[in-house]
Amino acid sequence: xxxxxxxxxxxxxxxxxxxxxxxxxxxxxxxxxxxxxxxxxxxxxxxxxxxxxxxxxxxxxxxxxxxxxxxxxxxxxxxxxxxxxxxxxxxxxxxxxxxxxxxxxxxxxxxxxxxxxxxxxxxxxxxxxxxxxxxxxxxxxxxxxxxxxxxxxxxxxxxxxxxxxxxxxxxxxxxxxxxxxxxxxxxxxxxxxxxxxxxxxxxxxxxxxxxxxxxxxxxxxxxxxxxxxxxxxxxxxxxxxxxxxxxxxxxxxxxxxxxxxxxxxxxxxxxxxx
Amino acid sequence: xxxxxxxxxxxxxxxxxxxxxxxxxxxxxxxxxxxxxxxxxxxxxxxxxxxxxxxxxxxxxxxxxxxxxxxxxxxxxxxxxxxxxxxxxxxxxxxxxxxxxxxxxxxxxxxxxxxxxxxxxxxxxxxxxxxxxxxxxxxxxxxxxxxxxxxxxxxxxxxxxxxxxxxxxxxxxxxxxxxxxxxxxxxxxxxxxxxxxxxxxxxxxxxxxxxxxxxxxxxxxxxxxxxxxxxxxxxxxxxxxxxxxxxxxxxxxxxxxxxxxxxxxxxxxxxxxxxxxxxxxxxxxxxxxxxxxxxxxxxxxxxxxxxxxxxxxxxxxxxxxxxxxxxxxxxxxxxxxxx
Amino acid sequence: xxxxxxxxxxxxxxxxxxxxxxxxxxxxxxxxxxxxxxxxxxxxxxxxxxxxxxxxxxxxxxxxxxxxxxxxxxxxxxxxxxxxxxxxxxxxxxxxxxxxxxxxxxxxxxxxxxxxxxxxxxxxxxxxxxxxxxxxxxxxxxxxxxxxxxxxxxxxxxxxxxxxxxxxxxxxxxxxxxxxxxxxxxxxxxxxxxxxxxxxxxxxxxxxxxxxxxxxxxxxxxxxxxxxxxxxxxxxxxxxxxxxxxxxxxxx
Numbered sequence: 001x002x003x004x005x006x007x008x009x010x011x012x013x014x015x016x017x018x019x020x021x022x023x024x025x026x027x028x029x030x031x032x033x034x035x036x037x038x039x040x041x042x043x044x045x046x047x048x049x050x051x052x053x054x055x056x057x058x059x060x061x062x063x064x065x066x067x068x069x070x071x072x073x074x075x076x077x078x079x080x081x082x083x084x085x086x087x088x089x090x091x092x093x094x095x096x097x098x099x100x101x102x103x104x105x106x107x108x109x110x111x112x113x114x115x116x117x118x119x120x121x122x123x124x125x126x127x128x129x130x131x132x133x134x135x136x137x138x139x140x141x142x143x144x145x146x147x148x149x150x151x152x153x154x155x156x157x158x159x160x161x162x163x164x165x166x167x168x169x170x171x172x173x174x175x176x177x178x179x180x181x182x183x184x185x186x187x188x189x190x191x192x193x194x195x196x197x198x199x200x201x202x203x204x205x206x207x208x209x210x211x212x213x214x215x216x217x218x219x220x221x222x223x224x225x226x227x228x229x230x231x232x233x234x235x236x237x238x239x240x241x242x243x244x245x246x247x248x249x250x251x252x253x254x255x256x257x258x259x260x261x262x263x264x265x266x267x268x269x270x271x272x273x274x
Numbered sequence: 275x276x277x278x279x280x281x282x283x284x285x286x287x288x289x290x291x292x293x294x295x296x297x298x299x300x301x302x303x304x305x306x307x308x309x310x311x312x313x314x315x316x317x318x319x320x321x322x323x324x325x326x327x328x329x330x331x332x333x334x335x336x337x338x339x340x341x342x343x344x345x346x347x348x349x350x351x352x353x354x355x356x357x358x359x360x361x362x363x364x365x366x367x368x369x370x371x372x373x374x375x376x377x378x379x380x381x382x383x384x385x386x387x388x389x390x391x392x393x394x395x396x397x398x399x400x401x402x403x404x405x406x407x408x409x410x411x412x413x414x415x416x417x418x419x420x421x422x423x424x425x426x427x428x429x430x431x432x433x434x435x436x437x438x439x440x441x442x443x444x445x446x447x448x449x450x451x452x453x454x455x456x457x458x459x460x461x462x463x464x465x466x467x468x469x470x471x472x473x474x475x476x477x478x479x480x481x482x483x484x485x486x487x488x489x490x491x492x493x494x495x496x497x498x499x500x501x502x503x504x505x506x507x508x509x510x511x512x513x514x515x516x517x518x519x520x521x522x523x524x525x526x527x528x529x530x531x532x533x534x535x536x537x538x539x540x541x542x543x544x545x546x547x548x549x550x551x552x553x554x555x556x557x558x559x560x561x562x563x564x565x566x567x568x569x570x571x572x573x574x575x576x577x578x579x580x581x582x583x584x585x586x587x588x589x590x591x592x593x594x595x596x597x598x599x600x601x602x603x604x605x606x607x608x609x610x611x612x613x
Numbered sequence: 614x615x616x617x618x619x620x621x622x623x624x625x626x627x628x629x630x631x632x633x634x635x636x637x638x639x640x641x642x643x644x645x646x647x648x649x650x651x652x653x654x655x656x657x658x659x660x661x662x663x664x665x666x667x668x669x670x671x672x673x674x675x676x677x678x679x680x681x682x683x684x685x686x687x688x689x690x691x692x693x694x695x696x697x698x699x700x701x702x703x704x705x706x707x708x709x710x711x712x713x714x715x716x717x718x719x720x721x722x723x724x725x726x727x728x729x730x731x732x733x734x735x736x737x738x739x740x741x742x743x744x745x746x747x748x749x750x751x752x753x754x755x756x757x758x759x760x761x762x763x764x765x766x767x768x769x770x771x772x773x774x775x776x777x778x779x780x781x782x783x784x785x786x787x788x789x790x791x792x793x794x795x796x797x798x799x800x801x802x803x804x805x806x807x808x809x810x811x812x813x814x815x816x817x818x819x820x821x822x823x824x825x826x827x828x829x830x831x832x833x834x835x836x837x838x839x840x841x842x843x844x845x846x847x848x849x850x851x852x853x854x855x856x857x858x859x860x861x862x863x864x865x
């Protein structure tokens with residue numbers, strides 16, 4: 001028993017410092033008034049929360065959740081086969097795994113600019129398609145929701161692949177052979193044997209993709225042309241250009257509350273949060 | 275790990291924490307020439323730590339505590355008075371700034387600090403319209419940016435004060451307006467324009483202009499100058515006829531600084547004509563340093579984007595600090611525009 | 614099925630690496646803009662001459678390595694503890710750290726540090742950055758390792774205990790090896806989020822702790838700069854070589 005508490009202690013301490021204390025500060029900030037040039041000052045107020053009832057923010061929240069959900073689903077669909085491939089590649093597992101994550105050790109900003117370069121009207125994709133005479137006018141590949149989702153999927157794919165791999169790797173091929181022996185076709189084996197067994201991995205990947213996607217701002221700024229506001233942009237704005245930290249804090253708390261509700265909703269009875 | 279690596283490591287760390295005098299300078303990125311800082315270091319014998327920021331709120335967040343470690347900063351004009359009120363700035367000692375006379379006449383008593391007690395103007399510019407000459411017509415006013423011919427090939431700045439400024443000017447109001455009815459009218463104009471807008475871009479629009487993806491853009495003069503320099507036969511710039519925003523960045527010293535003398539020496543160094551001229555050549559911004567003009571190449575000196583004639587500049591309006599209520603309203607309206 | 618997966622994998626890897634290829638190609642371009650002019654190494658020379666860039670890269674590496682090691686170790690321990698015993702508030706706070714937008718984490722950490730520094734004579738610096746990085750990496754490590762633990766058979770440890778092992782011995786010799794792949798994946802993830810973090814780092818970094826993302830963001834916001842392409846290509850190439858090398862070593 002002591003052992004397990006000892007195991008939890010370092011994380012607990014760190015969380016207290018880097019998460020809970022700042023959270024307390026955020027709660028305090030959300031109840032104060034904005035300082036004229038950033039920061040906060042008295043008096044206490046709940047105005048920041050009453051402001052949230054404005055339908056504008058409702059629209060923003062819904063749109064952000066929708067985009068995050070689509071991106072997560074795509075990551076799952078695209079990442080699952082890749083994770084399976086890596087898990088089954090025997091001795092080269094680590095190599096393939098590293099190759100997945102290698103691009104992400106370069107700057108996210110630069111990679112996004114590379115995508116913008118590819119997707120532009122005068123970019124490579126459009127130029128190639130026009131040269132092959134498949135299209136006549138350049139396709140508007142950039143500065144829309146589709147580009148944002150592409151950017152999100154690209155940016156978060158490893159966050160889905162790695163947890164999936166962590167559970168798929170453990171999958172005993174004998175189980176699959178047994179299923180095949182019993183007459184199951186590959187699709188059935190997939191749905192009824194593989195998927196349930198790696199459910200924790202799917203869940204972990206979904207959390208690691210969906211949740212950060214909610215707070216993303218750079219992708220929609222760069223690939224979306226900054227034309228739509230998502231929660232991430234809104235919060236980012238409050239802490240930078242608008243200098244309204246209390247409102248940003250309130251927004252952030254609202255986001256956290258909704259995300260917690262979601263997590264509780266998808267949790268099975270009796271199971272842990274994570 | 276061998277001896278050589280160890281020696282390299284120790285010398286590196288020794289150099290890093292050298293006991294010599296230091297100066298910590300916090301500036302916008304891309305705002306000095308490559309050798310500006312190193313020349314200063316060599317001449318004065320001070321080691322400079324040069325950090326950069328991308329926005330004033332970012333800089334403010336770090337220096338507001340009064341314990342950030344930075345000495346010299348570069349606030350924009352509309353932040354001088356607020357920062358002074360917050361007690362963040364140190365009073366400048368003119369005895370240590372003999373080069374002050376090099377400033378251009380219009381900046382020797384700027385509206386935001388007439389006595390130059392708190393800051394020294396550094397670089398200035400304006401916002402206007404960059405456009406492709408291939409358009410066939412010249413956008414001369416902000417209202418031209420609402421022209422349907424630009425649909426899908428127009429960009430505006432992703433900067434609420436700038437977009438509001440353009441909209442307010444098309445309606446004939448001051449760009450610093452805090453009047454709710456005026457701001458709401460401006461917001462309506464922005465919403466009307468949104469279907470035509472390809473994207474809201476800041477300095478990134480430069481490459482798109484050069485590549486030809488964008489036909490017209492609301493842009494800062496420095497971005498425009500850089501774009502035109504890269505594609506002089508394709509692009510041109512105009513100062514809108516209804517009026518336009520002017521901005522100026524200034525050098526200031528933080529009150530927390532313990533290196534007043536070195537800081538003043540750096541400011542004095544920046545006021546040298548040749549130093550300022552080198553910076554202008556590299557960054558293509560207009561210096562507030564009048565004496566630097568003679569050291570600029572002819573092409574830059576007569577660049578209409580950087581140094582427009584006085585009649586045009588007279589149409590410009592400086593940004594002023596916003597009240598808290600005004601700022602709140604603007605934020606709310608901006609969010610609605612973007613949603 | 615295996616062949617189908619392999620074909621898919623090729624496309625997937627292409628999707629992941631094509632932007633990198635573009636960056637690499639244009640890092641050798643003599644022109645500043647996105648039109649090919651001629652082959653040139655000038656951008657690499659510019660990178661080598663930029664002391665700021667090199668110093669910030671070193672800073673980033675140090676921070677990422679330290680933060681990864683610390684976060685992986687205590688995160689694995691925490692995942693094990695959560696699996697065995699569970700703790701709603703610890704799970705909750707880990708989850709919250711994932712939900713919180715980066716700017717909020719950064720701004721609140723900055724406020725916390727600045728408040729603490731009124732009493733202690735400290736400043737922002739590498740230590741605050743590393744602390745922040747460990748803080749936000751922990752959740753990633755815990756989630757990944759815990760996922761693997763959820764499909765782990767507890768009776769294996771019980772069997773070890775029956776055979777006379779201590780509690781810690783059972784963990785160390787039975788469970789930990791099982792967790793190996795998950796720990797490797799978690800460490801990679803932690804390293805990734807650390808080495809490319811901009812928002813939080815820029816807020817809690819001190820005067821002397823500039824990191825590579827901070828320098829890159831400053832350079833990139835102005836538009837195309839092939840020196841950045843050169844930096845990316847160097848990073849990918851360098852780390853890629855490291856990976857291939859470790860594969861070779863492992864096989865021998």
